[in-house]
Amino acid sequence: MASLGNPKETIEILNKYHFNFQKKFGQNFLIDTHVLDKIIKAAEVGKDDLVVEIGPGIGTLTQYLCEAAREVVAVEIDKNLIPILEDTLSAYDNITILNEDILKVDLNRLVQERNGGRPVKVVANLPYYITTPIIMGLFEAHVPVENITVMVQKEVADRMQAGPGGKDYGALSLAVQYYAKPYIAANVPPNCFMPRPNVGSAVIRLTLHGDKPVVIKDEALMFKLIRASFNQRRKTLANGLNNSEEIKLSKELITEAITELDFSPSIRGEALTLADFAALSNLIYDKQG
Numbered sequence: 001m002a003s004l005g006n007p008k009e010t011i012e013i014l015n016k017y018h019f020n021f022q023k024k025f026g027q028n029f030l031i032d033t034h035v036l037d038k039i040i041k042a043a044e045v046g047k048d049d050l051v052v053e054i055g056p057g058i059g060t061l062t063q064y065l066c067e068a069a070r071e072v073v074a075v076e077i078d079k080n081l082i083p084i085l086e087d088t089l090s091a092y093d094n095i096t097i098l099n100e101d102i103l104k105v106d107l108n109r110l111v112q113e114r115n116g117g118r119p120v121k122v123v124a125n126l127p128y129y130i131t132t133p134i135i136m137g138l139f140e141a142h143v144p145v146e147n148i149t150v151m152v153q154k155e156v157a158d159r160m161q162a163g164p165g166g167k168d169y170g171a172l173s174l175a176v177q178y179y180a181k182p183y184i185a186a187n188v189p190p191n192c193f194m195p196r197p198n199v200g201s202a203v204i205r206l207t208l209h210g211d212k213p214v215v216i217k218d219e220a221l222m223f224k225l226i227r228a229s230f231n232q233r234r235k236t237l238a239n240g241l242n243n244s245e246e247i248k249l250s251k252e253l254i255t256e257a258i259t260e261l262d263f264s265p266s267i268r269g270e271a272l273t274l275a276d277f278a279a280l281s282n283l284i285y286d287k288q289g
């Protein structure tokens with residue numbers, strides 16, 4: 001049975017090991033069992049699953065994962081947490097702890113070796129300072145993953161889930177939604193953590209698409225167009241693309257593409273759906289020859 005997930009046990013462990021929180025590692029440990037249950041439920045962890053946990057901390061969420069999954073691999077950067085994890089997880093024989101930086105782990109290899117290349121689940125209360133590199137890294141390296149269920153800043157979860165038109169919609173929404181279907185499973189207030197973060201948090205599940213929702217001739221080009229369109233939010237799409245440092249497109253080509261796609265000449269990037277960006281990028285790709 002999981003013993004952590006409440007303030008009393010957490011404080012006992014921290015005192016036993018004279019642990020000092022390291023701000024630079026984004027350490028905010030969960031102390032609420034309801035939130036832990038919600039994460040496990042949202043991730044749909046079952047006895048066939050290999051789960052990769054990023055940043056186990058003192059092993060709170062890890063205990064819940066070990067109960068629910070076949071096997072858990074937990075990657076923790078802070079070497080001071082390793083003896084604590086060996087203690088709090090000693091009752092489980094289905095856990096491997098790696099003292100590494102998640103951004104440097106070859107996850108494709110790990111999934112190949114431990115799960116025969118079959119998709120794994122990624123579950124984490126993420127260190128907020130590297131939320132985007134972790135998630136985009138998983139997508140872009142094409143790691144076999146069924147779903148990613150993570151605690152992130154509420155504001156980031158809202159941006160990941162946002163659709164066209166609103167203030168939260170932007171490059172992150174489009175990048176995430178190209179690879180996965182987002183679902184916000186819970187909003188989590190600061191008092192569920194020790195120490196309390198300064199921002200609200202949310203649990204978001206990203207279920208990776210079997211087939212991508214749009215067919216793209218050149219992914220890199222589409223993401224350059226998306227970044228250019230949102231770099232200057234208040235500008236029209238045409239001006240955003242025209243002023244881009246990253247892609248050099250002639251004014252004529254931009255106008256031609258916008259006209260051919262029947263977009264209004266004054267349309268802004270924030271009005272375009274993923275399908276619109278796909279069409280724009282495929283057309284520009286063809287025009288560039």
Ligand code: SAM
Binds near residue numbers: 029081
């Ligand atoms: N999972 C624990 C919990 O829910 O109580 C701790 C979550 S805490 C928000 C983030 C954890 O990620 C910390 O334990 C921190 O040391 C670890 N961490 C930070 N940067 C990391 C990195 N680059 N690679 C692996 N772990 C990292």
